[in-house]
Amino acid sequence: MTWTVSGCVVTLAILFIWRVDDLAEACSCAPAHPQQAFCNSDVVIRAKVMSANRVAVGSDVYGNPVKRLKYDIKLIKTFKGPSQDIDAVYTAPISSLCGVTLDLEGQMEYLIMGKLETDGTVHVTLCDFIEPWESMSPIQRKSLTQRYEMGCGCKITRCESVPCTLSSETECLWTDWVMDNNVSGNQAKHFACIQRSDSSCAWYRGAAPPKKDFLDIEEP
Incomplete structure (x- = not known):
């Protein structure tokens, strides 16, 4: 009888731990660029x-x-x-x-x-x-009305470790995690992924295109 009660207690404890772990993991989600979040x-x-x-x-x-x-x-x-x-x-x-x-x-x-x-x-x-x-950065605020919606047809692909590659011209490579070690870096704060007239997509900052050296780093 003693073994049975202990066994029940152990079983309940295991179920409780499993349930807590399940709840803790229930809210895991991949980070999204502000533009992705806006479009979704x-x-x-x-x-x-x-x-x-x-x-x-x-x-x-x-x-x-x-x-x-x-x-x-x-x-x-x-x-x-x-x-x-x-x-x-x-x-x-x-x-x-x-x-x-x-x-x-x-x-x-x-x-x-x-x-x-x-x-x-x-x-x-x-x-x-x-x-x-x-x-929020000034460009993030401006993009809420003038930029993000223009890029909802683009896909922002997050780079988690180098090397990173793109599979389509309609993608923009998001490298804040590997460049700035967080997901609120330069691209999240200052860039939007915009679809151009030829249907390809590229990072766009403010009133001027991104600098070429930045693009060389972001899109190998």
């Missing part, structure tokens, strides 16, 4: 976070209430999305379920990219591109 998102807005509270948004298959964290926002500008005003964004209540934590202290302004649900609500996760507005 239903909604792209600039907003100020005003308050937050937990709300019930329905029930699961067992009848248990499903909770979401609701951030009430003040919409400043819509770059992509529905014509109606958005007054809130929803996320999972904990980070292990991809829940997003936004700063409430200073009512910060954020660039928020997310998914538009069928009921008209906006849902965001840790895999979405969400950045404080002040931390």
Whole structure:
């Protein structure tokens, strides 16, 4: 009897550890260039976070209430999305379920990219591109209205280790990870991948094409 109880305890402990690991890995996602995130998102807005509270948004298959964290926002500008005003964004209540934590202290302004649900609500996760507005570069801000959409027909391929190659003229090689050791480097902050008149794609910075020496490094 003692062995049986211990065995059950061990089994439960193993199941618990497995479940925790499963939750921890549930939110893994590959980093995306801001342009990729823009093109893949239903909604792209600039907003100020005003308050937050937990709300019930329905029930699961067992009848248990499903909770979401609701951030009430003040919409400043819509770059992509529905014509109606958005007054809130929803996320999972904990980070292990991809829940997003936004700063409430200073009512910060954020660039928020997310998914538009069928009921008209906006849902965001840790895999979405969400950045404080002040931390974005001038070119990133400009690209939200003038650049990123022009490149949605292009593919941005992330280089994780050299050598890196492209398989198509419609790709741009994203090398921030190998050049700057992070995914918020020079290309993410200052470049957009734009489709040219011949349907090929190339990195584009501001009002002038990228320097040739940069292209030699980025596109071997």
